[in-house]
Amino acid sequence: MKNTWITLSIIVVLLALSIIIDIPKGPDIFGREIKTRLGLDLQGGTEIIYQADLSKSEDKSKDLNNLINVFRQRIDRLGVAEPTIQEQGSDQILIQLPGVNDIEEAISVIGQTYELVFMTEAADATSGVQLNDYYEDSYTLPGYWQPTELTGKDLIKADVTYENQDQSMGQSQPVVSLSFNNAGKEKFAKLTKENLQKQIAIVLDNRIVSAPTVQSEITDGKAIITGQKDIKEAKMLADRLNEGVLPIPAKIIGQQNVGASLGAQSVKMSLIAGIIGLFLVGLFMVVHYKIPGVISVVALIIYSLLTLALFKTIPVTMTLAGIAGFILSIGMAVDANILIFERTREELRSGKDVIGSIEEGFRRAWSSIRDSNISTIITCIILFYFGTGIIKGFALTLSIGVLVSMFTAITVSRNFLVIISKTRFRRLLNV
Numbered sequence: 001m002k003n004t005w006i007t008l009s010i011i012v013v014l015l016a017l018s019i020i021i022d023i024p025k026g027p028d029i030f031g032r033e034i035k036t037r038l039g040l041d042l043q044g045g046t047e048i049i050y051q052a053d054l055s056k057s058e059d060k061s062k063d064l065n066n067l068i069n070v071f072r073q074r075i076d077r078l079g080v081a082e083p084t085i086q087e088q089g090s091d092q093i094l095i096q097l098p099g100v101n102d103i104e105e106a107i108s109v110i111g112q113t114y115e116l117v118f119m120t121e122a123a124d125a126t127s128g129v130q131l132n133d134y135y136e137d138s139y140t141l142p143g144y145w146q147p148t149e150l151t152g153k154d155l156i157k158a159d160v161t162y163e164n165q166d167q168s169m170g171q172s173q174p175v176v177s178l179s180f181n182n183a184g185k186e187k188f189a190k191l192t193k194e195n196l197q198k199q200i201a202i203v204l205d206n207r208i209v210s211a212p213t214v215q216s217e218i219t220d221g222k223a224i225i226t227g228q229k230d231i232k233e234a235k236m237l238a239d240r241l242n243e244g245v246l247p248i249p250a251k252i253i254g255q256q257n258v259g260a261s262l263g264a265q266s267v268k269m270s271l272i273a274g275i276i277g278l279f280l281v282g283l284f285m286v287v288h289y290k291i292p293g294v295i296s297v298v299a300l301i302i303y304s305l306l307t308l309a310l311f312k313t314i315p316v317t318m319t320l321a322g323i324a325g326f327i328l329s330i331g332m333a334v335d336a337n338i339l340i341f342e343r344t345r346e347e348l349r350s351g352k353d354v355i356g357s358i359e360e361g362f363r364r365a366w367s368s369i370r371d372s373n374i375s376t377i378i379t380c381i382i383l384f385y386f387g388t389g390i391i392k393g394f395a396l397t398l399s400i401g402v403l404v405s406m407f408t409a410i411t412v413s414r415n416f417l418v419i420i421s422k423t424r425f426r427r428l429l430n431v
Helices: 002-022 060-076 103-110 182-194 231-243 263-289 291-313 320-349 354-386 390-421
Strands: 045-052 084-088 092-098 116-122 144-151 155-166 171-180 200-204 207-210 222-225 250-258
Touching (some): 045 103, 060 084, 103 250, 144 182, 144 200, 155 231, 320 354
Antiparallel strands (some): 116 144, 155 171
16 A cells, blocks of 8 residues: 555656646746747748759768758757758758748758868958857857868768877877868868968868868878867767768758648637547546546546646647647547456456456556557657658657556556545445
8 A cells, every 4th residue: 555655646746747847838947948849830930942953962862961961050050949851852851940930031041052161271351251160150260261172072081080199008089080082182282281280170061160280291182180089079070071071052942931820729729629529538438437437537637737748848849740649649548548447347247356356457458558559659660760740740749648648547547546446435436
């Protein structure tokens, strides 16, 4: 009985936290506002379609993914919550920005093309420009920079490797190695000869990725960049350089402001429909199963509050498809309770007492609940991994709902039933 009351205490604490988070203006946690995030179809925003010029590409899939990564970096500067950035066809990229209504601002930030450029130090503002750091966009690096003829198209690849820092101690440090093609080899040799003990800035997307100092003239077309504190930082630099190996022009072929297709009134009607549906399901459970039905309704309310709190905390961007996934998971939560109650009924009919019937009913129903929910979660994982945009939202909300429904059906409902079964009201548990 002690464990039962401990479990009940945990349920009460989780329920209280969920209610606090679920209120319209939830709390700030670690400086982050907890709020419901709405997708493009619920709050409107901007939609842009880019077409990439892959005519000179040797690996179109890789280069298109690199371009998507660059767009994602730029969109982060807009502060958009859960943007959609996905391939559309073989050479197009669809970008959806919920809550962004200024198309011109979005286009100016995202841009239309990108390129990796090697720049050298310039004397002043008349011959060069100032540039920001790639990872800290607000931080402007000192000095002025001017472009050279050496660009990403002259770079073959960037790799992470190690070089010995202290031969006697056997220590090594991660470095990034660069390999240039024949044209790049000649350009790089000239640059290193003319800029000894000076910095050469490697610039992607008009922001400095790295600015190593030239230690000696390099004529073999191979160089290393040192100074990375760990393998993670070195890999990040190599990834950024590889994104700029092939400059890919991209032009806008479609743009529009998207209004909230559901709108406030439609969302309100959807909520009313959902509440009516829950009421009818709850009414059926109460009429058919009596007190256990009431317990299932309470568990269902707890399930809804916990799930919505998780959606806000993670956060999950709610779209129409996401709402559908949530509602579908409610049905699965009810289904689990029905399995448990029917198994318990069978045990009572066989002559067992109430407590034994409840325990055996949960034990026998668990395998069916487990297998059906696991198969659903596996399907959600596949949909989330291979799907895009709306499909991912549906898969995510459904999988979270299924996991929470297992908790409420197996833990919450069971706990309440056990507590009642050990009181003088156990005779009411005639399921």
